[in-house]
Amino acid sequence: MSRLDPVFDRCRAEGRAALIGYLPAGYPTVEGSKDTLRTMVDSGCDLVEVGLPFSDPVMDGPTIQVAAEQALRAGFRVRDLFGVVESVAAAGGKAVVMTYWNPVLRYGVERFARDLAAAGGLGLITPDLVPDEAADWIAASDEHDLDRIFLVAPSSTEERIDLTSKSSRGFLYATSVMGVTGARDVVSNLAPELVKRVREHTDMPVGVGLGVRSGAQAAELAAFADGVIVGSAFVTAAADSPAAVRALTEDLATGVRSAVAPA
Amino acid sequence: MSPTGTVGSGQFAPTPHDPDERGHFGPWGGRYMPEALIAAVDELSVFYEKARVDPEFLAEFARLLKDYANRPSLLTEAKKFSRHAGGARVFLKREDLNHTGSHKINNVLGQALLTKRMGKKRVIAETGAGQHGVATATACALMDLDCVVYMGEVDTERQALNVARMRLLGAEVIPVKTGSRTLKDAINEALRDWVANVDDTHYLLGTAAGPHPFPLLVRDFHRVIGIEARIQILEQIGRLPDVVAACVGGGSNAIGIFHGFIDDPAVRLVGLEPGGDGIDTDRHGATLTKGLPGSLHGAMSYVMQDEDGQITEAHSISAGLDYPGVGPEHSHLKDIGRAEYRPVTDAEAMEAFALLSRTEGIIPAIESSHALAGAMQIGRELGEDAVILVNLSGRGDKDMDTAVKWFGLGVEGETR
Numbered sequence: 192m193s194r195l196d197p198v199f200d201r202c203r204a205e206g207r208a209a210l211i212g213y214l215p216a217g218y219p220t221v222e223g224s225k226d227t228l229r230t231m232v233d234s235g236c237d238l239v240e241v242g243l244p245f246s247d248p249v250m251d252g253p254t255i256q257v258a259a260e261q262a263l264r265a266g267f268r269v270r271d272l273f274g275v276v277e278s279v280a281a282a283g284g285k286a287v288v289m290t291y292w293n294p295v296l297r298y299g300v301e302r303f304a305r306d307l308a309a310a311g312g313l314g315l316i317t318p319d320l321v322p323d324e325a326a327d328w329i330a331a332s333d334e335h336d337l338d339r340i341f342l343v344a345p346s347s348t349e350e351r352i353d354l355t356s357k358s359s360r361g362f363l364y365a366t367s368v369m370g371v372t373g374a375r376d377v378v379s380n381l382a383p384e385l386v387k388r389v390r391e392h393t394d395m396p397v398g399v400g401l402g403v404r405s406g407a408q409a410a411e412l413a414a415f416a417d418g419v420i421v422g423s424a425f426v427t428a429a430a431d432s433p434a435a436v437r438a439l440t441e442d443l444a445t446g447v448r449s450a451v452a453p454a
Numbered sequence: 455m456s457p458t459g460t461v462g463s464g465q466f467a468p469t470p471h472d473p474d475e476r477g478h479f480g481p482w483g484g485r486y487m488p489e490a491l492i493a494a495v496d497e498l499s500v501f502y503e504k505a506r507v508d509p510e511f512l513a514e515f516a517r518l519l520k521d522y523a524n525r526p527s528l529l530t531e532a533k534k535f536s537r538h539a540g541g542a543r544v545f546l547k548r549e550d551l552n553h554t555g556s557h558k559i560n561n562v563l564g565q566a567l568l569t570k571r572m573g574k575k576r577v578i579a580e581t582g583a584g585q586h587g588v589a590t591a592t593a594c595a596l597m598d599l600d601c602v603v604y605m606g607e608v609d610t611e612r613q614a615l616n617v618a619r620m621r622l623l624g625a626e627v628i629p630v631k632t633g634s635r636t637l638k639d640a641i642n643e644a645l646r647d648w649v650a651n652v653d654d655t656h657y658l659l660g661t662a663a664g665p666h667p668f669p670l671l672v673r674d675f676h677r678v679i680g681i682e683a684r685i686q687i688l689e690q691i692g693r694l695p696d697v698v699a700a701c702v703g704g705g706s707n708a709i710g711i712f713h714g715f716i717d718d719p720a721v722r723l724v725g726l727e728p729g730g731d732g733i734d735t736d737r738h739g740a741t742l743t744k745g746l747p748g749s750l751h752g753a754m755s756y757v758m759q760d761e762d763g764q765i766t767e768a769h770s771i772s773a774g775l776d777y778p779g780v781g782p783e784h785s786h787l788k789d790i791g792r793a794e795y796r797p798v799t800d801a802e803a804m805e806a807f808a809l810l811s812r813t814e815g816i817i818p819a820i821e822s823s824h825a826l827a828g829a830m831q832i833g834r835e836l837g838e839d840a841v842i843l844v845n846l847s848g849r850g851d852k853d854m855d856t857a858v859k860w861f862g863l864g865v866e867g868e869t870r
């Protein structure tokens with residue numbers, strides 16, 4: 192049983208996809224990120240991904256790079272992450288953490304898992320850790336009952352999709368395009384095909400991300416994905432105003448409830 | 455002399471020091487990288503494994519090294535420089551005489567051939583000093599490949615000559631303005647490009663770092679340095695050196711020459727790291743001396759980082775050594791005690807830079823000057839009976855701007 196099953200079960204029961212919103216912890220400040228995440232939870236995110244700002248975010252485009260840089264410049268420390276996760280739980284939200292691997296290694300894999308679980312976090316998304324290298328994390332996440340969200344990409348072979356789904360718990364993160372994070376104008380046509388391939392290997396929920404920024408795009412993804420993941424657009428909205436975050440969340444929340452067949 | 459040898463022997467033969475199937479040298483190496491790129495490195499592994507036993511590939515590579523890159527490179531005794539190294543005999547492996555002026559061409563020609571075999575038509579590369587960028591642009595011109603080079607903005611300024619060379623050779627040079635605006639950030643940007651364009655693009659990584667199979671294949675393409683040097687020193691003095699010294703940025707020239715002697719336990723292998731302002735300051739790039747285990751740019755290795763695992767900026771007067779990571783095989787060699795690593799400060803390197811120029815009429819790259827400074831220290835420790843082989847990884851033309859500033863060689867006679 193995964194920690195995230197209740198989230199996806201409820202969405203499934205309502206006949207819709209889950210809305211998953213990303214924000215880096217500490218952006219623009221630790222308190223500021225708590226406020227934004229609370230707004231995201233209150234106005235319709237079913238799950239939030241709390242990002243851990245990292246100095247060398249190779250999977251991120253300019254928007255998230257700049258946000259991470261700003262958080263670090265404002266003095267963000269890894270220990271602050273757990274307070275941010277706690278604040279999401281306190282607001283009645285569900286949180287997983289998304290992080291590059293080196294900060295976890297330095298913190299200690301086992302210690303990180305323990306502190307994340309204690310803060311009420313439900314799991315970890317690891318964009319630069321593949322299951323092949325994840326023995327320590329698999330052991331620690333089992334020990335602390337945390338979900339493990341590995342990624343699959345359009346370039347993944349069947350064997351790798353199989354390995355990745357067997358190693359994951361909670362959901363699988365399908366990157367809809369070959370590329371880094373960043374809002375895009377059109378939904379990739381690689382995503383439906385990838386999700387279809389994934390479904391041949393697993394019944395686990397599949398979240399699709401990279402590039403989504405509008406309710407209309409969310410509606411397209413909701414037609415075939417169990418979760419719609421939105422990152423850069425939230426970062427941009429957070430830089431604007433709480434009202435912008437609320438408006439974006441509501442637009443996306445409407446989107447995941449009005450699935451349309453992809454054009 | 456035919457160092458690239460025949461099938462199953464020589465430069466591409468498996469060694470007892472090869473990584474396991476998934477690229478681990480002990481606990482180091484592997485693939486700490488996005489899933490989206492795994493298919494590409496798998497493909498590269500498959501093509502490399504085929505190529506290294508394919509007589510046609512080996513012959514083509516050997517021909518390019520000989521008729522295009524000017525190999526074998528010379529081994530020159532630095533008789534007057536020896537005075538500054540405690541009287542020890544110092545031999546220079548003259549990678550500076552290769553086409554494009556550094557060891558980098560060895561790896562680039564090999565990977566460019568692999569790119570062709572994989573049917574890809576676009577090449578991207580990172581560069582620090584610009585030597586890898588120039589070598590890549592050169593091979594791409596030769597082999598009709600499109601070439602894009604990422605270079606930190608700081609480095610485009612201090613190695614402006616090489617930017618011009620790359621552009622003349624037809625490459626697009628993209629200055630990278632993020633982070634520390636040096637080599638590490640150029641690699642980040644190249645990885646971002648790769649993930650978006652991996653179908654038709656090969657990432658021609660310039661050092662023996664990164665995810666498997668890069669540390670293995672870059673090393674193998676550079677093994678020619680050690681193979682030649684071993685034959686040459688035996689020819690010249692009838693014995694092996696006591697010490698082999700090489701500078702270590704990512705570690706490619708060092709691993710290439712080390713491998714010629716790795717099974718000779720009496721030969722000390724010494725890597726010289728950029729000590730910047732000194733390793734007790736926070737301005738240096740001595741990854742193996744001061745770093746901690748971590749994952750950066752696709753591999754587990756020693757990494758310069760803070761207590762939160764944020765990667766720290768390296769600092770070195772030498773753009774080619776200004777990198778907070780290092781190839782995983784060096785981490786392994788350090789751990790098992792087969793190689794030792796020492797820092798050399800900017801000032802020590804620049805002293806060696808000037809000394810070699812004046813005593814031997816050879817202007818070395820500032821990167822290579824770190825190895826020379828190391829040889830000066832080690833020579834003084836060991837005395838005049840010692841024989842030290844230095845990998846002179848490149849020539850110093852590209853470093854004239856830095857030298858002008860450091861020594862006050864400008865027309866105004868400006869001093870530092």
Ligand SMILES: Cc1ncc(COP(=O)(O)O)c(C=O)c1O
Pocket residue numbers: 556557582583584585586660661662701702703704705706707708773774775819821822847848849
């Ligand atoms: C002449 C020269 N030597 C050494 C290096 C350092 O690289 P590596 O440690 O991979 O040999 C460079 C890198 O640019 C270089 O140009």
